[in-house]
Amino acid sequence: MKLKYLAMACAISASFSIGSQTYAGSGEVVFIHSGDIHGHLVPRANVRSDSTPGHMEGGLARMATVIQQIRQENLGKTLYFNTGDTVQGSAEALFTKGQALIDVVNMLGVDAHAPGNWDFLYGPARFEATFKGNSTTAPLANWNAMAANLYYTNQTDSTAVCGVKNASGVPLKRVLPPYMVKTVNGVKVGVIGFTTARAIAAISPTVTAGYLFNDGKVELPCYINQLRSAEQVDLVVLISELEMGRDIALAETYPGVDLILNSDMHEKTLQPIITPTGTLIVEEGQDGTMLGEMHFQVSAGHTMPGDGKVTWTWTPHIIIDTIRENRFVAAKVKQVRTPFVMGTFVPGQAVTVGGNTTTLLRPIDEVVAYSNVALHRSNFMDEDMAGVVEGSSHDLIADAMRWSAGSDAAALRGFRYGTHIPVGSAITMQDIYHYIPIAAKVGRSPKACGYDLKFQAENASDGTFNADATKWTGGWLFGYSNVSYDLDACAGYGIDGATGAVDRATNMKVGGNPVNISDKYNAATQACFSGAAGYSVAGYWYNDDPGTINNCAPCRGRLIQTVKTDGTVVDVAVPTYNATTGVTTVAYTLPTSTDLLDISEAVVNYLRAPSASGGIGGLVSVANLPLHRLNVKRLPNVNPYSFKTIQPLRGATAATCPAAPL
Numbered sequence: 306m307k308l309k310y311l312a313m314a315c316a317i318s319a320s321f322s323i324g325s326q327t328y329a330g331s332g333e334v335v336f337i338h339s340g341d342i343h344g345h346l347v348p349r350a351n352v353r354s355d356s357t358p359g360h361m362e363g364g365l366a367r368m369a370t371v372i373q374q375i376r377q378e379n380l381g382k383t384l385y386f387n388t389g390d391t392v393q394g395s396a397e398a399l400f401t402k403g404q405a406l407i408d409v410v411n412m413l414g415v416d417a418h419a420p421g422n423w424d425f426l427y428g429p430a431r432f433e434a435t436f437k438g439n440s441t442t443a444p445l446a447n448w449n450a451m452a453a454n455l456y457y458t459n460q461t462d463s464t465a466v467c468g469v470k471n472a473s474g475v476p477l478k479r480v481l482p483p484y485m486v487k488t489v490n491g492v493k494v495g496v497i498g499f500t501t502a503r504a505i506a507a508i509s510p511t512v513t514a515g516y517l518f519n520d521g522k523v524e525l526p527c528y529i530n531q532l533r534s535a536e537q538v539d540l541v542v543l544i545s546e547l548e549m550g551r552d553i554a555l556a557e558t559y560p561g562v563d564l565i566l567n568s569d570m571h572e573k574t575l576q577p578i579i580t581p582t583g584t585l586i587v588e589e590g591q592d593g594t595m596l597g598e599m600h601f602q603v604s605a606g607h608t609m610p611g612d613g614k615v616t617w618t619w620t621p622h623i624i625i626d627t628i629r630e631n632r633f634v635a636a637k638v639k640q641v642r643t644p645f646v647m648g649t650f651v652p653g654q655a656v657t658v659g660g661n662t663t664t665l666l667r668p669i670d671e672v673v674a675y676s677n678v679a680l681h682r683s684n685f686m687d688e689d690m691a692g693v694v695e696g697s698s699h700d701l702i703a704d705a706m707r708w709s710a711g712s713d714a715a716a717l718r719g720f721r722y723g724t725h726i727p728v729g730s731a732i733t734m735q736d737i738y739h740y741i742p743i744a745a746k747v748g749r750s751p752k753a754c755g756y757d758l759k760f761q762a763e764n765a766s767d768g769t770f771n772a773d774a775t776k777w778t779g780g781w782l783f784g785y786s787n788v789s790y791d792l793d794a795c796a797g798y799g800i801d802g803a804t805g806a807v808d809r810a811t812n813m814k815v816g817g818n819p820v821n822i823s824d825k826y827n828a829a830t831q832a833c834f835s836g837a838a839g840y841s842v843a844g845y846w847y848n849d850d851p852g853t854i855n856n857c858a859p860c861r862g863r864l865i866q867t868v869k870t871d872g873t874v875v876d877v878a879v880p881t882y883n884a885t886t887g888v889t890t891v892a893y894t895l896p897t898s899t900d901l902l903d904i905s906e907a908v909v910n911y912l913r914a915p916s917a918s919g920g921i922g923g924l925v926s927v928a929n930l931p932l933h934r935l936n937v938k939r940l941p942n943v944n945p946y947s948f949k950t951i952q953p954l955r956g957a958t959a960a961t962c963p964a965a966p967l
Contacts, residue, residue, distance in 0.1 A: 330539040331605040332491040337375055337385040338544075338589060338597040339368065340568030341421065343394030343722045344406055344742060345592040346638045348626055350725045352679040354688060355573070355949070357625050362594040365409050366630035366638055371596050371622050372413060373631060379600075382490045385414055386544045387448060389568025390421030392435065394592075394722050396669045396738035397645055400654040402427040403435060405641040407446045412634050417485060418448035419544040420455075421568060422501035422779070423722070426658060426743065428512050437481060451498025451544070453483030453528060454519040467527030469519055477517065484528055492539045492603050495532030497525070497562075499545040501569070503779050507718045508743060509659030509849035520775055521547060521555055529561035539603055540615075542566065549578075549588055550774030550954045556584035563610050564599065571683075571721050572954070576947040577619050583610025585617065591722065596622045645669045658744035660848030662898040666906065669735040674912035676925035678932075680726040680736075682719075682784075685949040686942040692781065693769060693952045694792065695935050698723055698740055699784025701925065702904070705911035707786040708919055709902060710749040710843035710868050714788045714815050716761070716856040717844065719769075719781030721951075732912065732925070737905050746901040748846025748854040749874070752826060752863040754833035755813075758840070759822035760859060762790060762810035763797075770794045770809075770941060772956035781952065783856060785934050786843075789814050793938040795962035812936075815840055826863065828882050828889050845904065851893055852878045862889050868902045938966045 348361035356362075376383050391410060392403025403424075418436070425432050433439075436450035444450065456469055456477040465476035467483065484497045502520040504513040525543070532538045543565045545552050549572055552565050560582040571591040577599075578586040589595040598620040607614035644651040650668040657663075682696020690696070699717060707715035724739035726732055761783065768778030782792075790813040797807035813820040824835045833839050844854035846867050853861040865878035875896055880889045914920020921929055941953040941961035955961050 330488075330492040331603050333379075333382055334489045334492045334494060334540065334601045334603065335375065335379045335383045336542065336564065336566065336597075336599040336601070337372055337383055338566040338587065338599070339387050339593065340566070340589045341389040341571055341591040341722075342387070342391045342406065342410070342593045343423070343591055344392065344398035345395060345724075345739070346397060346405065346409060346642060349592060349594075350727045350730070351594065352681050352725045352727050353683050354685065357623060360625040360627065363592050363624055364626070364630065365413075365593055366635035367626070367628040368593050368596055368624050369413055369631035369634040370628055371624065375598055384416045384487060384489055384494065386417050386419075386496070386566050387413075387415045388419040388421070388544050388566055389546050390423040390722065391418070393423035393426045394739060394742050396665060396735060396742065397642055399738065399742045399744065400645075400656050400665050401641070402431050402656060404445070407435065408641050409634060409637050411447050412637060415448040416487070417496055417498065417544060418446070418450045419498040419546050419568070420450055420452060420500045421546045422503065422505050425505060425513050425516075426508065429515055433480070449485065450481050451484060451496070452481040452500040453479070453497055453524040454502065454521050455480045455500050456517040456519070458515055458517045467524050467531060469517065469523060480516065483524065484532065486532070486536050486538060493537065494540045494542060495536055495538035496542045496544060497528050497532070499524070499543065499547050501546045502551065506779050507720070507845060507855045509847035511849040512659055520551065525555050525562070526559040529559060533561060533608075539607060540564070540601060548774055548777055548779075549586065550777065550956065552586060553578065553580060553954060554774055556580045556586065557582055560584075561609060563601070563615065566597070570952055572948070572950055572952075573621070574948055575621055578946060587619065589621070592724070594624055596624060598622060647671065656744060657898070659850070660898065661744045661746050661901070661903075663744040663903045663905070664899065667734055669733060669738065671734050672731040673734060673737065673909050674732045674921060674923045674925065676726055676730060676732055677728055678925050678927060678930050679728050680732070680925070682723055682781075683725070683951065685951055686940060686944065686953060687949065690933060691937070691940060691942070691951070693719070694782050694937055694940070695933070696723075696784065697930065697932055698726075700786070700932060700934060701930055702740060702908055703784045703786035704930070705908040706747055706843040706904060708911050708914075709747050709872075709907035710841070711874065712749050712841040712843040714758075714840055715786040715843035716783040716788065718855060719765070719783055721780055734909075737908050741905045741908065745845035745847065745855075745904045746898070747843060747868040747904055747907050749841055749843045749866050749868070750854055750857055750860040750863055751841040751866070752831065752839040753842040753857055753860060754826045754837070754839050755821040755824040757826065757857060757859045758788065758815070758820055759810060759813060761856065762813065763807055766792070766794055766809040767797070767807070770953065770957040772798065772958045774956065782935070787816050789934050789936065791936045791938050793966065794940045795957045795965070796939075798957050800957065800959050800962050801965045826859065828862065828880075829884065831864070831880065831882065846877075848895060848898055851895055852891055862891060867896065868907075869896065869900050870902050870906070939963060
């Protein structure tokens with residue numbers, strides 16, 4: 306049965322026949338799936354090529370309507386799963402430590418949830434209060450969170466199976482349940498949950514202290530066997546925050562999963578991926594802009610994917626503003642946003658993340674500036690300025706960081722989350738917090754050498770384009786200010802028969818001047834070996850990890866500085882080199898966190914500052930926001946799938962890379 310809102314939601318349907326494993330059950334099960342909501346409570350624009358012209362997309366009240374309609378048309382047959390980053394990604398999420406999202410999503414009737422890496426942002430105590438609870442208190446989120454690959458590093462459980470063991474061979478204790486079994490319309494469904502395998506690379510490690518994240522290679526084959534053999538389920542479903550590339554590899558290596566409901570990479574699978582092992586894999590983009598509906602018709606005797614006893618129908622619903630809002634969810638959204646908007650704004654709202662305390666200084670609907678450039682980072686691989694390489698929004702933020710720090714260059718991790726601001730639109734505080742919802746302060750090091758810049762570019766490229774998805778480091782290439790280079794993302798993998806040094810990033814420049822990529826840091830002189838003092842580079846800084854900035858791993862053990870709200874640059878990590886022992890020690894002087902400049906405020910200041918002082922002057926334009934900072938020579942953009950991708954799911958291989966440029 307098709308939805309009443311099928312046309313409104315721009316739904317696309319397809320049917321194929323596959324097999325799975327069951328023993329006795331038969332009937333239809335309907336899986337509803339949302340993923341990577343990223344704190345988005347209300348609709349946003351879509352300026353990418355797959356937009357629905359003239360319409361806003363997303364909004365949890367509208368998504369609730371579609372969920373409700375699917376349930377009504379399939380009474381007693383549905384399971385609704387939410388996966389990935391949910392309680393992070395907006396001011397409302399940040400300054401309530403996710404509670405604003407919890408209150409709304411609790412109304413949607415989630416049957417199970419696989420936490421995203423950013424759901425750990427507020428630290429272990431808050432994570433467990435949100436998703437686990439304790440012996441006397443239920444979890445704040447009634448979503449039945451599961452994570453078979455998440456463990457305590459210092460607690461054991463001798464009864465645990467299918468998991469990681471410590472050095473003594475004793476199983477580690479899991480933080481959350483690994484799986485659940487539900488019988489729906491006569492079909493017994495086993496559901497495995499996976500969270501991230503990589504935690505949060507850009508934040509202080511304190512936010513995931515005491516946790517171990519595994520890659521699923523131990524857990525998945527063991528639980529497939531447990532569910533099919535011991536639990537005698539009819540279907541095996543994996544709800545996963547692992548990157549889709551990882552899940553494709555897992556499904557191809559360990560047969561037996563009927564369906565993977567994925568999140569993390571923000572891909573929109575308008576048609577499911579079907580692995581050679583018969584597993585279907587889908588993902589629903591980000592920000593609540595798409596909802597998945599998967600019908601499985603199971604015949605008795607289904608035992609493994611590919612046995613011909615399951616048929617399926619997939620409908621991806623794009624959530625647009627012609628769908629009416631669920632009035633109860635809409636009322637809750639309005640309620641949780643009340644302290645954040647004009648007229649009812651509550652001053653003094655503050656939060657601490659990674660030791661950084663930040664305060665919301667103005668309503669989120671306050672206009673900060675305007676833009677004559679579409680601001681986003683989301684373009685598909687086959688399009689100009691692919692999001693995996695660069696985005697106008699990150700270019701703007703990097704420029705604001707460099708301007709605020711007075712540095713030679715700036716870089717920020719290629720975060721996949723954010724929002725879209727169309728040409729001619731206002732930039733509000735809500736937009737800025739969608740881009741930077743992590744309480745980061747502006748830090749800098751004046752001791753980055755040419756070798757460090759080259760290392761960063763090569764490391765980020767490999768962590769994005771390696772054909773082995775387990776080597777991906779999360780996110781995309783760094784966003785840069787005042788740095789440029791030529792990118793051949795297919796180089797260094799032996800694709801063209803070339804051997805020798807990896808050289809994906811070439812012709813690297815800072816401020817238009819060539820970079821000496823062989824120039825390394827000399828700890829004894831606290832300068833580069835060439836005698837150059839080093840480039841000053843701005844990045845994220847956290848009080849709980851004060852000895853580095855997030856975009857310069859080699860800068861640990863060098864001079865680290867932060868920027869105060871008055872623009873003063875202060876030393877926070879000062880190294881001393883002992884020539885006798887060859888050891889560097891670092892002395893820390895940590896300012897009061899609230900005296901330091903939050904990157905969100907750095908963006909506000911930059912947008913509002915007059916052009917005479919190097920600022921934007923209230924209007925972003927092609928003149929003050931130069932784009933195409935990375936010159937793309939080649940990308941692995943030969944796509945084997947029927948839908949457009951943002952990041953190559955197979956990485957750089959001979960099959961995905963075009964011929965080498967001349």
